[in-house]
Amino acid sequence: MHQQGIGTWLAKRRLRSPDKAVLICDGRSDLTYRQLADGADRVSTMLGDRGIRRGDAVAYLGENSPEFLQVMFGAAKLGAVFVPVNTRLAPPEIAHVLADSGTRLLIHDPEFAERVSIAGTAARIPHVIVTGDGTTAGPGLDRLLSTTAAADRFDVEVTLGDPAAILYTSGTTGRAKGAVLTHENLTWVALNCIVDYDVVSTDVALMISPLFHVASLGMGALPVILKGATLVLERGFEPGRALAQIERHGVTMLSGVPTTYQLMAEHPNWAATDLSTLAKLTCGGSPVPPRVLNAYEKRGLSFSQGYGMTETSPGATSLPPTMTRSKQGSVGLPHFFTDVRVTDGDGAVVPHGHVGEIEIAGPNVFPGYHGLPDATAAAFRADGWFRSGDLGHLDPDGYLYVSGRIKDMIISGGENIYPAEVELLLSEIDGVTGVAVIGVPDERWGEVPWAIMTVRHGASVDTGTVQDHLDGKLARYKLPRNVVIVDELPRTASGKLRKAELRDRFGASARTEP
Incomplete structure (x- = not known):
């Protein structure tokens, strides 16, 4: 019998680099x-x-x-x-x-x-x-x-076309759906990472995120193993410990979300930790706030940012570190073996600069949801492109900018407001640690934007602060009419904001606001 799937990888690595450390786990012997x-x-x-x-x-x-x-x-x-x-x-x-x-x-x-x-x-x-x-x-x-x-x-x-894994989506509405990922999907997402993030066999990658998440698995562990590099495997994330592991093991690669990077930069050991070996930082989930970019750039470090989802195994685009500032707010270009387009409601490709639905094609795109033929059919265009359910636009250079989920778009007085655009600017405000912009009912305008925020202890942020910061940067109709400070923003297990929960919570109270 012939095997083409990922089940062959370790046997081939055993021939090529049998005594090379593949896993470093504190408290246990390194595994070759x-x-x-x-x-x-x-x-x-x-x-x-x-x-x-x-x-x-x-x-x-x-x-x-x-x-x-x-x-x-x-x-x-x-x-x-x-x-x-x-x-x-x-x-x-x-x-x-x-x-x-x-x-x-x-x-x-x-x-x-x-x-x-x-x-x-x-x-x-x-x-x-x-x-x-x-x-x-x-x-x-x-x-x-x-x-x-x-x-x-x-x-x-x-x-390669056989199912290799079923990973369940976060289930922001209804029960989680099982996305079937094939051996081909997992192979190609690993190859995309090797090409676009320049993974080499001498890399040491610190794994601080759970492997049950598709990003940690598909874009963290698999490309490192395919290339014959080394993983420092952590059971969980603690910022001080992560800094110590970088210095102790000469870590060259690190992946995370903006919050993890922010917590590390705010840790007391940040300034004293030797980060000289770090060369490749990747971040997903949401754009990196400017204050976090600043903290890392002061240490000579830049980020690769990206966009994707479980259904794309998960990488769809990546923004190289050299473009972090010039293309700030962008999630980058399509991965090397992946294609991205933006379409209108009928599936026609829209011109650059026009917002529409982001669609993705390539060998990393999943074949469908387990046991859900209707949901699978709805997720694809007739020509095979996957419909992400996200809004965005491409600039003239082909860089993608994400505006948010279609269902999260706010329509106020007939004007479209894309939350991601507002959230990125709000994340620049000193003291803001998390932000979600939602639409709440309004008798005059249909709905208006509100900003739901978490702030650092001792910081003072209110509606006036927000509107002053946004004045002149956004059209007036996009400015949040109200700012609510909460202890914690509701998130799914993978860190995605549960905006539906916020709309349910604050929608009724909006009717009583002046």
């Missing part, structure tokens, strides 16, 4: 490519012995660890489908993921046993295994693998 490949082979045998076959779903609920990667690659070798489960989900949400994906075997960390006892029962999973040595209920993953010999008893043909 040979050891990681051997572990994945034992996982594959163990799964096969339990009846897991091509197309079966294998779920993993746990923090970043070597076992996460061993299970993913071991499942891929069998042609099984890997289902990484968000560790922040509640039992009913876990139950939905396990049941919807048809999970036949679940591996989880011990600390999630209580949640699994509810979710696992609901999903009727045939096999449940705990990481570590195990419990009185049965042997753990470590003991099982220590008594399993790597074998190729389950020789399976795997093509």
Whole structure:
């Protein structure tokens, strides 16, 4: 049988760089490519012995660890489908993921046993295994693998078009949908990263984000492993510890979201930490605020910013560090093997500078949602382009600017207001740590913009501050009519703002505002 999928990667790396460290995990010995490949082979045998076959779903609920990667690659070798489960989900949400994906075997960390006892029962999973040595209920993953010999008893043909993973979208409305990512999708997103972020075999990448997120997996771990570089694998993010790890291990690559970078820059150890090895910083989720750009540029560091989603594995565009200032607010050019266009409501491409729906094509774009043919059909144009549901425009140089979700666009007195444009300017205000611009009902204008913000302790920000800052930078109708300071902005497990929740919360109160 012939295998083309990601399940072959570790075996090939074992031949090319067997003694090179692939994983550095504090408290554990560094793992070489040979050891990681051997572990994945034992996982594959163990799964096969339990009846897991091509197309079966294998779920993993746990923090970043070597076992996460061993299970993913071991499942891929069998042609099984890997289902990484968000560790922040509640039992009913876990139950939905396990049941919807048809999970036949679940591996989880011990600390999630209580949640699994509810979710696992609901999903009727045939096999449940705990990481570590195990419990009185049965042997753990470590003991099982220590008594399993790597074998190729389950020789399976795997093509690039076969499903490799199902990753569940954040579910800002309704239940989360499972995006099916093929071996081809994961291969090409890794190649895009290698080309556009210049990943090399000598890189040391600090992994501070959870691997169950598609960005950490598809644009973090996979390109590093494909290129034969090294991952410093963290179970979670703590800014002081992240700074220490950069200095200790000579980290060259770091990925995160604006908040993580801001927290590191505000940490007491920021100025004293040696960051001289850092060369490649990538950031997604939202534009990097100017104050964060300034903090890193003072240390000689610049960002690659980007745009994407689970359905694009996830990278769609990237903005090179050299263009951070000249194209501020842009999410960059399409990745090397990806195409982006902007269309009107009928699917016709609009001229540069005109706002429309962002659409994406390329080998990194998923084939559809698991078990949801109607949702899949609605997500694609007849010519095969994926409809992102996001608004944006391309400038004359082909750089993409995102305006926000279609459903988040505000229509005030017949004029369109794109929240992302306002939010970027508001993030410049000193003391603002988070901002969401939403539309709330208004008897005269239909709806008007409000700014919902979080601010640094001791900072003073109000409607006057906001309107003064925006005066002359935006049309008057785009200025927030009200500013509300909250302790925390509601977000999904992947960090996306839950604007629907904010609209529900503040929409009724808007009717009583003067």
